[in-house]
Amino acid sequence: MNSAVPAESRSFAGTAAYSRACFRPALLLVEEEAREEELTREIIGRLPGVEVRMLPRADSRTLARLAGECDPRRTLLLARHRGRFFKPCPGTGESYRCCLYQILHLALGCNLGCSYCVLQGYLNTPFITQFVNLNEAFAELDEALAEPGVFYRIGTGEFTDSLFLDPLTGLAPRLIAYFAARENAVLELKTKSVAIAGLLDYPGAIGETIVSWSLNAPSVSRREEGRAASLEERLKAAALCRDRGYRIGLHFDPLLYFPGWEEEYRAIVGRIFDHLAPDDIIWISLGAFRFMPQVRDKLRRNHPHSRITAGEFIPGRDGKQRYFSGIRRRLYRFLVAEIRRYAPGVFIYFCMEDESLWRQTFGYAPADNRELARWLDGCCWRYRRLRPTAERGKPEDGRDG
């Protein structure tokens, strides 16, 4: 499909959507200890003419001072990560069902400027940060994945957009190559961008890498998702990745409740299946908007015209503000019914949702987080191959949508 289209336009490189979302800093802050890292040299090499300023160490005091001197929206910090690269998704908890996702923590922040982004309240650095000590990251992965019989779904898009820095870092192809050679893990790249050139042009085996797009209602995308690619562009990019052999994940997160939400979400669900077939999609997650109370002021300050925090929010059992359950139920039931019209068999799950809402929407609920994790693992071909030896879950527990 689309093979007659020149590679450049197929991959969106050079298009308005590409340049809008792709990050081209005016200043590189480089930590002294990161200077000799290979990725640092590559990024500097891809940004000829861009000022490079060395820092002894990217500690919080130094960064706070620099935030007053440099425009955080046009600055990229290259630093060493001194903590764990590989860790459980912070959503993990027992008050709401969580899928036991794992995070590969390679970067912090992004430039898309979504009004609802909870990172606005979490990040303690003013600058978009790329960690460059990749050897340590891969060594940590090697160690974790060496554990026999354990299957991992791993994403890089928890604290950043997985692809928006890719034209500068070229990281996605490296990760794809790494995970393609691993039997007991799949990589999920989550994005709202169309920076897929590295994915399409990657010449090797892509294994079971999943490329996922976050989707929303059209007006939400226009009003609240800053420099993110349009929904149409995202879906076209998804189709191109599907053509290259990637499996596609879709995430309706955060779902917002607003006048006219039914028509708008119906429209975007319909558009999905103009571009993708049900079998192209490994999973679709749904998550109604939620945020820590202390993040609210920040969201409002950063996006004074946004109305998203003025909804009917109640304190959830995890301390987060959530839509009243009746509203969430309406959102979920509607979305599930719409998706099922086109794709009755696709696996749909909730991100951090109450067990009772699972039952009220689907008629069943995972007994615990491990069961939800097994259902999602079961969507992955590799997990199926691993079944006979996998310790985590019995074969019959796998629920294939």
Add this chain to the structure above:
Amino acid sequence: MLEPESVGMSELVRGMVSTVDFADRAFPFSRGGADAVLVRSLARVGLCQPPLLLPDGRGLRIVSGRRRLEALRQLAAERGEDLEFLYRPVAGEDEGDLFLRTLWENRALREFNLGESAEIYLAAGRCLSRERIERELFPALGIAPRSRLRRRIELTAGLVPELQQLAAAGRLEGEVVELLAAWSPDDQAAVGEFAHRLPVNRNRLREIIVRLDDLARRDRRLPGGWLAAAGEAAAGCAGAAAVEKVRNFLRERLYPHLSAAEAGFAADRERLGLPPGVRLEPPPFFEGDDFRLSFTFTSAAEWRRICHRLNEIDPDLINELCRPR
């Protein structure tokens, strides 16, 4: 040795209460307000500690000693005569220096709340340069540059006078000030009028302002419009009852689904005909599906009686009560 600053200090002189300019608040370091004990004390032993006053064409401006002078004014009113007192006049001192010196003297005695700090900041603008405010005033108030408190002080200073008064009286929280600062002066004045008219404490006021702000943001409607609508709903009520009506009105508008769920649950619970002393509550905010039943008892017989009554309740009614809302 540390010498006291003696600039402007002079011999005590006599003045009359009627010549004190109580309206002047160029040195706003005291809220004033004479209490009965102070008035009685003055009546008994006189004004022992002379206030510091700045004579000018309009009369004697109060630099320090406002509470004592207000008590003296009250005593004069009670006695129906002007009263003479001793004060220390300030002359020949730069007003900015005097302002900062007095601030430091007061700062040693007490903390200033947000509204008071804002009033001091506003007053400082009339006698200190921008540079001195940055270099001397904020450090004297113990406020770091670019701090949130500093921003809130500046925002408070920009509110309408009615709200500044509320802030100075400690009835407006900093978080609320940030919301109000984004409102129009008319909307601010509407809240100020409401808070002055009705007995609404700091927490209630915060809740009402946050809800007004949420509703205004959600519906693109002015907060003052919502407050007027809430006021109409409370027509005919007075005092605390009116405040409750306003609160409920705003809550129902902001949480229509939750309010409907609560009302529906209450009606379903009523239909169960629970025995006296039995409490049945939904999950907090209807989050999850764990309902809570509790009762008190004093004996096995009472226990059995309550359980018997509970077991007789129609299961369909219980299922109806437990349905998702």
